Amino acid sequence: MKAKKRKFKLFDMNRDGRGVEKGEDGPRNFRNFFKYFRRKFSTLLSVNLLMVFQLLPIVAAVFVFVTGPTQNTALSVLYPTACSAAFMSPSPTNDLLLATVSLQLGVPVYNSYVYYVIGAIAIVYVLTFGWQNVGGTYLLRGLVRGDPVFVVSDYFYAIKKNFRQGFFVGLIDVTVIFLLSQNLMFYSQFGDSFLMSVFYMAVIALILVYFTMRYYVYLQLITFNLKTWKIIKNSLIFAVLGIKRNIMAALGIGAVLLANFFLFYLLAPLNFIFPLILPLFYFMAVSGYIATYAAYPVIEKYMIEPQAEDGGPPADELADES
Structure with a gap:
């Protein structure tokens, strides 16, 4: 005699699970992206709790910089001259000139604790940059492949397994990012020169290429047992071979950034702090x-x-040999 069918199964520990949804192993194309993204979103929020430490040092440094002791400093180089002229020969003209160039900005006091705190934060950030990217990439690769992901244990497992190479690749990565950003700021000041404008556009092109290469650097590091130079070389090749997917990824990340700006302008009148910290939970x-x-x-x-x-061994087995 068959057991009587239960009417309420909400708390039934023996009931059948949902199983694998239709299309779980489908191709990783644009059509399936949103379906997979929806299924993985809750896990992504958990992953973000660890990946957000890549942003927190920057947020902390900005907070210390803004809230530290400051000294008012004139923005215009004409301020000393205008101030002297207004003092030595008071007149409406000199007073107007002084008012025009008297805008001041509070900058951190030289040799204050601000510089030491920011310096310490920068050292910690640089030393851990590669490890954080290794751990985060390992979790994201698991989500993309459909592997079971144990957020905390997998994160630190990846760091431990790739400890040495992850450290040195991180140093190279953060150095290249720093140099490219410094060059971008330097050449942006010479817009009137044609040659400098060419250099400026060349730096932008290099930034776009390197931004795309970074998609592949840490993925190869955690998947294969490759030398660092080989990883960089392959990443440059993949930036070309996967150009269609790379462009779509860049557009997707750009769309997320635009959504953040839209949410900021939408929510800022209600609460200024909330839209600022909201991206820290998912971006x-x-x-x-x-x-x-x-x-x-x-x-x-x-x-x-x-x-x-x-007939070679799986990629993960090669990586485990390192």
């Missing part, structure tokens, strides 16, 4: 997932699948 993981979703199929096509066809 790093969401933008990283978009980049990984675009980049991993390219690596799979040109490195993993040919290796499997040749």
Whole structure:
């Protein structure tokens, strides 16, 4: 005799699970992106709790810089001359000139604790930059591949497994980012010179190329046992081979940024702080997932699948040998 069918199964521990949804193993294309993203969104929020530490040092440094002791400093180089003229020969003209150039800005006091605190934050940020990217990329790769993801344990497992190379790749990465940003700010000051404008556009092009290369750097590091130079070389090649997916990823990340600005202007009149801190809860993981979703199929096509066809060991086994 069959057991009587239960009417209420909400708390039934023996009931059947949902199983695998239809299309779970479908191609990683634009059509399936939003379906997979919706399924992984709650896990992405958990992943972001660890990835947000890539932003918190910057936020902390800005907070210390803004709230530290300041000294008012004139923005215009004409301020001393105008002040002397107004003092030595008072007149409506000199007073007007002084008012025009007297705008001042509060800058941190020289040799105050602000510089030491920011310096300490910068050192910690640089030393841990590669490890944080390794751990975050490992989690995002698991989500893209559909692997079971244990956020905290997998994060630190990836760092431990790639501790040495992750550190040195992180140093190279943060150095390149720093140099490119400094060059961008330097050449942006010489808009009147044609040659400097050419250099400025060249720096922008290099930033776009390197931004795309970063999709692949840490993915290769955690997937294969490769030398650092080989990883960088392959990343440059993949920036070209996967150009369609790379462009779509850049547009997706740009759309997330635009959504953040839209939310800020929408919510700022109600509460200024909330829209500022809101991206900290999702931006790093969401933008990283978009980049990984675009980049991993390219690596799979040109490195993993040919290796499997040749009868070689799986990519993860190669990585475990390092």
